[in-house]
Amino acid sequence: MLSLDLDKLVVDRSRMQENTYFRPQLTKTTRMHTRTACLYLVLFLLLFPACKSRLQTANSSRPIQFTFLQLNDVYEIAPLEGGSVGGMARVATLRKQLLKENPHTYTFLAGDFLNPSVIGTVKLDGQRIQGAHMVDVMNHADVDYVTFGNHEFDLNETNLQARLDESEFEWISANVFHQTENGLRPFTISRNGHTDSIPAYAILDIRQGEQRLRIGILAVTLTTNQPSYVSISDPFQAAEKTYALLKDEVDAVVALSHLAIEEDQELARRIPGLALIMGGHEHDNMIHRVGNTVIAKADANAKSAYIHQLEYDAATGELKVNSTLKKLDESLPLDPEVDQVVKGWEAKAYAAFRQQGFDLNTPITTLKVPLDGREASIRNQPTNLGVAIARAMKEAWPGAHCGIVNSGSVRLDDQLSGSITEFDLIRALPFGGKVLKVEMKGSLLTRLLEAGLQNKGKGGYLQVYGLEKKGDKWFIDGKEMQADAAYQVAISDFLMSGREENMEFLRTDHPDVLSVIVPGSEDIQRDIRLVLAEYLKKQ
Ligand SMILES: [Zn+2]
Known part of the structure; x- marks a missing residue:
């Protein structure tokens, strides 16, 4: 096999500038191994022997x-x-x-x-x-x-x-x-x-x-x-x-x-x-x-x-x-050595999560399609992860018409793919929080949804399930929403606290909030991650 020691070759830079054909081979190369570069050089020398004079043998320094x-x-x-x-x-x-x-x-x-x-x-x-x-x-x-x-x-x-x-x-x-x-x-x-x-x-x-x-x-x-x-x-x-x-x-x-x-x-x-x-x-x-x-x-x-x-x-x-x-x-x-340090931190953290009822090791499911939790996506448009969370919330509460979560709850800034565990769901939703069932009037629900659209690009952009806007009208469960009708909404406790940007009006004491059901300490709705895990297991 032909070989050539690149270290012994020095390229005359001033001449190289003129020779655009040759230049890409010996200036900064990307994704090209030195061996490949040598091969190109050998081929070049064989094909263009007249150019050989442009290469000099190094006298003192080695690259x-x-x-x-x-x-x-x-x-x-x-x-x-x-x-x-x-x-x-x-x-x-x-x-x-x-x-x-x-x-x-x-x-x-x-x-x-x-x-x-x-x-x-x-x-x-x-x-x-x-x-x-x-x-x-x-x-x-x-x-x-x-x-x-x-x-x-x-x-x-x-x-x-x-x-x-x-x-x-x-x-x-x-x-x-x-x-x-x-x-x-x-x-x-x-x-x-x-x-x-x-x-x-x-x-x-x-x-x-x-x-x-x-x-x-x-x-x-x-x-x-x-x-x-x-x-x-x-x-x-x-x-x-x-x-x-x-x-x-x-x-x-x-x-x-x-x-x-x-x-x-x-x-x-x-x-x-x-x-x-x-x-x-x-x-x-x-x-x-x-x-x-x-x-x-x-x-x-x-x-x-x-x-x-x-x-x-x-x-x-x-x-x-x-x-x-x-x-x-x-x-x-x-x-x-590094693995031991990693495992030490994991052991401390896992013990804390286990106390809260999580099983971090058992696979929940293997995802066929990655779930998108990238901030650039989930804060601007519905993504499959955002919709899955909202749907899981709706399905966790019998009788709920829709599910709503703020995209800022998702802090993954990445996609979930392959085999996933509850550990990955904690990565996606690190703050946790309860899923409430709130009965509210259509007028308040519409105001909330419109504020969600105004929050495009921010954490207050909403991911929803069971809700759709066509023209300037909102539809819930496929039917046009009525301002005076009462709807059952599966929603995060954070959103109902009035702490989300442009949604300060949304509090449990709002007159258009008709009832609030808070999950008990043993109910799955006590933690949004457990709700999502339950939903994904059924898929
Ligand atoms: Zn960054």
Whole structure:
């Protein structure tokens, strides 16, 4: 078999710019293994021997190779789908394998990991866990660098600060700031008696013999979730400013981001010098190229990870990126040490759930079609998950005409697929809550439904079953709704508390509420997750 040592080849960059045919093979390559690249090169040399003079044998330096392992949007520490995919213990195994191949291996998590999660909702000693389990497991899995995702700010200020201080990995952010008494400051991390500000960038110092390589990493986050203690500045301006500071200090710059894909593409257009953007926020794997910038996102919950094999050629100043999506399935064993830490947290959380009557291990059903709980879907339109919950509520109460739930009850921000247990239903509906049977007048029900439509895009958008709007009229159980008629509505206790946005009028003491039935402590309607489990078992 033909072989050729790529390390011994140096490409004349100025000439390559002119040769558009040749260029894609040796500039940044994606999804192309080095071996494949070699084969292309060999074929090229055989087919175009006249071009051989454009390649020179390296005299002094060898290209420096290093590896980035990229995760994004990891909410659960344990594997999902009956243990067959994901899990931080598999991430740890993969990291160790890569580290064995190349000691210059770095692990990144591009935001969204402190919330939401099943274990995070559990109270231990009166305090909700709120991401402490994730930080602990990430510490044991030896994650190196992270940035903020929007879900990090679901935590209150005290909890987020506690998680920052517990982190043994490094946080980077160019545009997330802490709103303090003394004005805007970078967030800080206090460890071992030292308090450090979270920097706008980090520099990796990679040494290979006499050679030294410096890679700058800047990080930015989208602006969607800003509670009063947080201020997030324009990610593009922050990235441009940081890039300008960084570019002359280092050999190449990459970005860690938590942005929508359109924003990542804009970032690549604005800063064409970025070799790679390791992104998050979207939950399905993707890879894009804008100019010379590779943008990659893996699947949420470590169902997959991106492995970026990078190669810097000092002679040409080029950083080649070769990205491979790696599925984290049963072919990767669980790392025993990290698995033990995961199981420790699970044991504590499961004990709490068992006390509430849940069976977290027995499969309920195997889904033929994934159930959609992604926020972008469920807060804007009926989804099969939203409708299934509303239908389960209706069927749990004999005589109910319809079922109604606010889409904000669903905090999965993902799809449920494959074999599922009550654990997955707790993931989907982490707040739980009772399903009430409320008799109300058609006028009030119509007002509620209209407010639900007004809440499109928010958690107050309603998922319903047994209700339909045709033209400007509402139909219930197939019949036109009458303002003065009384209807039986299966509805969450949260909605009846008047705490949902634009639905403050909906309270049990409203004059058009005719009766309210509250489930007893042994009734299945005491918890919406049990109601959904019962419904799915019958499917
Ligand atoms: Zn996000």
